[in-house]
Amino acid sequence: MLEISDLVCGYGQVAALRGISLTVARGQLVALVGANGAGKSTTLRAISGLVPARSGTILFDGQDVTRAGPQKMLRLGVAHCPEGRRVFPHMSVADNLAMGAYLRAADSSLREDYARIYASFPRLAERRHQMAGTLSGGEQQMLAIGRALMSRPRLVLFDEPSLGLAPNIVEQMFTIIGGIRDAGATVLLVEQNAFAALDLCDHAYLIEAGRIVKAGSGAALIGDPHVRAAYLGG
Ligand code: ATP
Numbered sequence: 047m048l049e050i051s052d053l054v055c056g057y058g059q060v061a062a063l064r065g066i067s068l069t070v071a072r073g074q075l076v077a078l079v080g081a082n083g084a085g086k087s088t089t090l091r092a093i094s095g096l097v098p099a100r101s102g103t104i105l106f107d108g109q110d111v112t113r114a115g116p117q118k119m120l121r122l123g124v125a126h127c128p129e130g131r132r133v134f135p136h137m138s139v140a141d142n143l144a145m146g147a148y149l150r151a152a153d154s155s156l157r158e159d160y161a162r163i164y165a166s167f168p169r170l171a172e173r174r175h176q177m178a179g180t181l182s183g184g185e186q187q188m189l190a191i192g193r194a195l196m197s198r199p200r201l202v203l204f205d206e207p208s209l210g211l212a213p214n215i216v217e218q219m220f221t222i223i224g225g226i227r228d229a230g231a232t233v234l235l236v237e238q239n240a241f242a243a244l245d246l247c248d249h250a251y252l253i254e255a256g257r258i259v260k261a262g263s264g265a266a267l268i269g270d271p272h273v274r275a276a277y278l279g280g
Contacts, residue, residue, distance in 0.1 A: 053066050123198070138175050
């Protein structure tokens with residue numbers, strides 16, 4: 047579904063991605079793990095068209111989308127669930143969800159999706175008229191996920207969904223993300239919580255200083271001595 051080849055991206059003088067290649071097959075959950083500043087968020091931003099490629103290519107369903115831009119990527123079915131809550135704080139929960147669906151026609155399928163998201167996240171249902179900025183961290187993260195799902199994405203890019211959440215909520219978050227894959231979407235998951243991501247994924251990549259340095263099944267990376275020493279606390 048997604049094929050990235052030799053992608054180079056940067057910010058001014060900073061070279062964030064130094065030629066990365068990775069593929070995400072349809073229906074898979076692929077994890078991208080690595081340290082702070084390795085280039086994980088930049089990879090997701092490049093896919094969703096928020097950071098321009100300096101060179102290399104991004105193919106989505108065989109189509110060259112390297113310079114497509116964010117609107118086009120959203121239209122193609124790519125949803126980006128960004129790091130840190132990034133909900134619209136002065137809008138209600140319901141209006142935040144509506145923002146995720148702004149490209150869709152207001153038909154009965156929209157009502158079904160609200161119902162589905164409120165069923166998955168009962169906290170959001172209870173707080174649907176509350177301003178998003180007053181939700182707890184975990185609730186805002188759930189809202190960000192719900193908002194991404196409202197676009198009925200085919201590929202969901204998750205950036206650090208577990209960041210700053212209490213351990214019991216983290217577990218719930220990973221269950222939800224696994225469920226999104228099981229419901230038929232394709233997922234690219236960026237996580238610092240490397241063990242949980244590797245445990246959940248179908249395939250994984252390790253990124254260090256803007257380069258992919260290892261790839262394999264989650265189990266293979268969990269068993270890798272370098273990964274164990276550097277990312278899994280030995
Ligand atoms: P983290 O886990 O800390 O979020 P990351 O792996 O997601 O890290 P990126 O956010 O992709 O890393 O950053 C890669 C590199 O690009 C870092 O050196 C970072 O300082 C730099 N960078 C990221 N965003 C910008 C920006 N807007 N302007 C300048 N440099 C940036």
